[in-house]
Amino acid sequence: MNIEEQVQTLMQGTEYGDPQLAKAMETELRQRLSEAQASGRPLRVYAGFDPRTTDLHLGHTIPMRKLRQFQDFGHHVVFLIGSFTSLIGDPSDKDQLRPQLTAEQVEQNAQTYAEQAFRVLDKDKTEVRQNAEWLSKLDFADLIKLAANFTLQQFVTRENFHLRWEKGDPIYLHETFYPIMQGYDAYALKTDVQVGGTDQLFNILTAGRKLMSALGEKPNIGIILGILPGTDGEVKMSKSLGNHIPLNTDANDMFGKVMSVPDKAMGAYMRLATRWTASEVARREAAVADGSLHPRDAKAELAAEITGIFYGAEAAAAARQNFDRVFQQGDVPAEMETFKAGKDQALIDVLTAAGLVKSKSEGRRLVEQNGVRLDGAVLADPAAPLPAAGVLQVGKRRFVRIEFQ
Numbered sequence: 158m159n160i161e162e163q164v165q166t167l168m169q170g171t172e173y174g175d176p177q178l179a180k181a182m183e184t185e186l187r188q189r190l191s192e193a194q195a196s197g198r199p200l201r202v203y204a205g206f207d208p209r210t211t212d213l214h215l216g217h218t219i220p221m222r223k224l225r226q227f228q229d230f231g232h233h234v235v236f237l238i239g240s241f242t243s244l245i246g247d248p249s250d251k252d253q254l255r256p257q258l259t260a261e262q263v264e265q266n267a268q269t270y271a272e273q274a275f276r277v278l279d280k281d282k283t284e285v286r287q288n289a290e291w292l293s294k295l296d297f298a299d300l301i302k303l304a305a306n307f308t309l310q311q312f313v314t315r316e317n318f319h320l321r322w323e324k325g326d327p328i329y330l331h332e333t334f335y336p337i338m339q340g341y342d343a344y345a346l347k348t349d350v351q352v353g354g355t356d357q358l359f360n361i362l363t364a365g366r367k368l369m370s371a372l373g374e375k376p377n378i379g380i381i382l383g384i385l386p387g388t389d390g391e392v393k394m395s396k397s398l399g400n401h402i403p404l405n406t407d408a409n410d411m412f413g414k415v416m417s418v419p420d421k422a423m424g425a426y427m428r429l430a431t432r433w434t435a436s437e438v439a440r441r442e443a444a445v446a447d448g449s450l451h452p453r454d455a456k457a458e459l460a461a462e463i464t465g466i467f468y469g470a471e472a473a474a475a476a477r478q479n480f481d482r483v484f485q486q487g488d489v490p491a492e493m494e495t496f497k498a499g500k501d502q503a504l505i506d507v508l509t510a511a512g513l514v515k516s517k518s519e520g521r522r523l524v525e526q527n528g529v530r531l532d533g534a535v536l537a538d539p540a541a542p543l544p545a546a547g548v549l550q551v552g553k554r555r556f557v558r559i560e561f562q
Contacts, residue, residue, distance in 0.1 A: 165435040170428035172383040185378045200232040204352040207239035208266035213273050214401040216385045216394035219429045220352045221277040235284045238267045241292040291345040340364035352380045390419035408468040412476035415460035420452045431462045483533040495558045505539040513551040
């Protein structure tokens, strides 16, 4: 791609809340890319990830997807594990205090992060760092010097802090350290570009750029990405809300969950969660708009693309065939309840616990009559555990999506 095509792809999915700010970042990116091309020096690009949980979902991978685009264009990517910032917890997208983790909890979670990240990133082209390398070495005098670049008003007027202030909820002083620490990360890594979500706007474009300038470095460019909505198409993807698409699942489950996303959210998923270029996304959206591409077919392409990123093209194609067989030919509803089953739980126990049958005797009778299916395949042994997660069907009208605990 030429520089202009790279800019269009790299700015795809960005949200700044201010057209002038968006234009300024685009202009800086174009200039920095041109300088990199002329000098032969790849840009240094990074995103930070605080390992506050071991289970990642599709929403967590959005900045990783953008990092991968930079990798594909030949730039140097740093995957930063927030081993030190996790001890505080980022308050940016919360209207309440985040619980503090212990160093042991952070280290346990961090061990799984890079492994899951390499489902998106090129492992051979990724530098993995932990910010404890430099943040743990700052002393109190260093912190005072860094904090002197900010006013208290800059922190308390932020929306999440302001809401807590209005409600009379406490805002702890240590929470104001987080943007300073993240800004110092950018300085320590000497990066050209930092990638993050809209909840990181202050941390990247205020704290990061300000500290880099104050410490004598050229301020980095902020690639601020929109937040991926969950499968409800309304609010941010979250495990606690049950609208998430987990990474540690299987191809059939991931494909099915993407297919359950409302049509109105397809554009966000195309721009944020795929390998498609800006022109490819525009082409698909135009085709849906003019009627030449049915929304269901567009969503099937989307589901196959996302599933293929994590499980490969062959598994994605098989998942699509399975979905068509079960949901289209089998007249399966698009929405259904989810039941958490144990991997060793007997089929008959799942049927009764999930409310699909009124009694075990009814369940056994239906199994004997070949009336119980998992993703379209007949289940013949009521005492055997389910072979996989998926859609459990009893008769023609009773369905439940099975997920393993």
